Amino acid sequence: MSLQEKLDGFKAKFKTMAPEGAFDTFARSTQELIDSGQAERAIKAAEKVPNFVLTDADRNEVALKDLLAKGPVVLTFYRGVWCPYCNIELQALEEVAADIRARGASLVAISMQGAADSRKSQKDNNLSFPILTDKNGELADKLGIRWSLQDYVIPFHQGFGVELPRIHGDGQWNLPMPARYVVDTDGTIVYAEVNPDYTRRPEPADLFPVLDKLASTAAA
Template sequence: MLLQDQLNAFKEQFKKQAPEAAFNAFARSTQELIESGQAEKALKVGDTAPKFVLTDAEGTEVSLTALLANGPVVLSFYRGVWCPYCNIELQALEAVNEELKARGATLAAISMQGAENSLKSQQENKLNFPILTDHAGEIADQFGIRWTLQDYVIEFHKMFKVVLPEIHGDGKWSLPMPARYVIATDGTIAYAEVNPDYTQRPEPSELLTVLDELSAKA
């Protein structure tokens, strides 16, 4: 089943089970984020990716420079272990991870959550790639994808026990928009997909095409 089909199926299930006010608030929040135009201001193909040094779930430092020394890097910005849409996507990325490796690429996810939640996410989703901690969303900011939640939707996050200031440890109600990037070995962005609608994600197979094109240019 395609990734988007899985996401659509979950969305329909959630709509049936969640309070109508909650579903509508999340939909309104998403629509307002779309209309804000922030996604169009995020880093795009041809831009230089911000360099970073982040820690994985084991506390080991991981730098973009070191990853790029081994080949292209695929980055997926991840909202957190609490987000079922994101977990479905991570599983779909894991399913193509070996094909990414075969093309010389390294896959990593980036989240504002702490190491404990990242380790939980890796275990529950059976991931063989790291989830790196972006404290206070600094790297998401540099990519132009971090946004602040509206007051009216915060109460529904609390209702589902998703208290972001505590999960992130920064005291703020903010998240990265779901985003996926391919960074070429020279540090430029070869692929960028940023969607303010967290229920919509591109198919992982797109990454394989991008990596094949990069290989052909080398």
């Protein structure tokens, strides 16, 4: 089953089980984000990824330059441990994590959540790759993918116990749009996929042709 088929299956199930008004309100919020055009304005392929130093779930610092010194890097932005769509995607990425590493690349997830929630995400999804904390969504903002939730959708998040100001520790109702990037060793983005609709994600295998091309270029 493809990643998108799994996401569609969960979405259909959620529609039948969600509290009254929740499904339609989340859909309205998503459509407004799509219509805003923010995803189209985000940093794209051929641009440089901003340098960063973020902390992992054990609070160790991880620098982009150190990752790139070992080869290309796959970055995936993750809304949080509370998001079932994101967890389904992380599990799908884990299924191909060895294939990504075999192509000479490393895989890193990035979230605004703190270390404790990232440790839970890694444990619950049996991840072999780290989740880094993007405090206040500063990196997401530089990439153009951080956005502020509409007032009308906040109570529905609260109804599911998702208090983003507390989870992120910044007092704000912000999230990154789900996004996936491949960054070449010189810091250039060679693949970028930003999803204003969090229920839709690219297939992990879409990364393989990109990574194969980078590997063949490096070997030439």
